[in-house]
Amino acid sequence: MTLDRRALVARTLAIGAWAAARPALGQTPPPAGPRGTPPGLPQPVETIDLWPGGAPGLPQDRPGGRLVETVNERSTDSLVNDRAVLGVTRPRLAVFRPDRPNGAAVMITPGGGYRWVVVDKEGYEIGRWLAARGFTAFVLFYRLPGDGWASGADTPLADAQRAMRLIRHRARDYAIDPERVAAMGFSAGGHVCADLAARFAVPVYTPRDAADALSARPHSAAPIYPVVSMDPAIAHPGSRQQLLGDHPTPAAQAAHSPDRCVPADAPPYFLCHAEDDDVVPVENTVRLRAALKARGIPLEMHLFANGGHGFGLRRAIGKPVAAWPDLWRAWAATVGLA
Known part of the structure; x- marks a missing residue:
């Protein structure tokens, strides 16, 4: 003792x-926020900046003035955080290390409709859950496409590619296998996840260092209630507008719809959505499944009758949809992640 x-x-x-x-x-x-955090909940103290010397491509004459990162607390409950980050200027990974690493890692891309990046519900809470089960979790705070970055709609993808390569580059520091780094994303972060799994080999930024010689292809991808299609018939209007503007061309819509960009060497997918999602229609996931099946990509899909949008972990409690994390974990074992 x-x-x-x-x-x-x-x-x-x-x-x-x-x-x-x-x-x-x-x-x-x-990201910290305007108030403290509940006692007893592990908070990340370790981060990895993605871009040495600063992120590329923020115009000096950005409309609205200088971009300033802001963290808003949306919860009125002192025991529950619900933070959102706006105006990310220094994209970075927040790290959750497990006590007993299983050698696998998961990069998490939270949602926020491409207006902000959620911190807790689809970020830290997922990171804690994964770390408690042996996975090294990296929560990605990515830049937002409507903030004036020169890479425009490719901005979140550039951060996701760079983050995946940096995790692999530093695999030894975290006792992880560089071949076992998965991606998981939620809502608009599900679009980041699916876009990465579809366009991991598409050059969207100028290489900076040795990390950029590594592959950005995730071992596997788990877009959860994801924004997928930019087709206005089923797209999430807010995410589509933030990503592509008010009047995107058909070519731009196709290029940024992961269901229309699935490569022959896409990774295995775990798909999950609620049929009663009134924010991002379930057809987004259904279309992605059809595209993956047409390419012969291994996948598993779970559709739940009830769950709504943004259930994450906390809003799934007491509902059948609460089974999704354990379903993902069981599936992850079948594809060799853990």
Whole structure:
């Protein structure tokens, strides 16, 4: 017992010293928000900036003035955070390390309709769940396409590609197998996930360093209640407008609809959606499944009668849709992730 207590104290001191040293390492802290966090919930203290020297392509004459990152707290419950990040200027990964790594990693892309990036519901809560089960989790705070970046609609994809390559480049630091790095995304973050799984080999930024020589193809992809199609008949209007503007061309709609860009070497997919989703129609996932099947890509799909949109973990409690994380984990074992 004494040894365990000493080990715990030593580990706590080491983490504290490491966290204090982070500014010296030049990494941007994770989004915090205007108030504290509930006691007892692990918060990330480790981040990885994606772009040394800053992200590429923010115009100096951006309409609306200088872009400033802002974190809004949307919850009125002091024991529950529901933060959203607007105006991401330094895209980064927030890291959740497991106590006992299983050698696999998951990059998480939260939703937010491409207006903001959700922190807790589709980010940190998923990261904690994964880390508790041995996965090293990386929550990606990606740049938003409507903020004036030169890469426009490809901006979130550029960050996702770069993040996947950096995770692989630093695999040894995290005791993970670089071949077992999966992607998981939610809502508009599901579009980032599906876009990465479809266009991982499409050049959308100028290489910066040795990490960019690595593949951005995820081991597997799990877009959950995802925005997929830019077809106005089923698209999420807000995400479509933020990504492509008010009057996108048919070519732009096709290029940014992952169901229309599935390559022959796409990774295996886990698909999940609720039939009663009144924000992102379930047809988005159904179309993606059809496109994957047409290409012969391995997949598993689960559709739930009830669940609505944005159920994540917290809003799934007490409903059949609450089974989705364990279904994903069982499927992940069948494709060799863990």
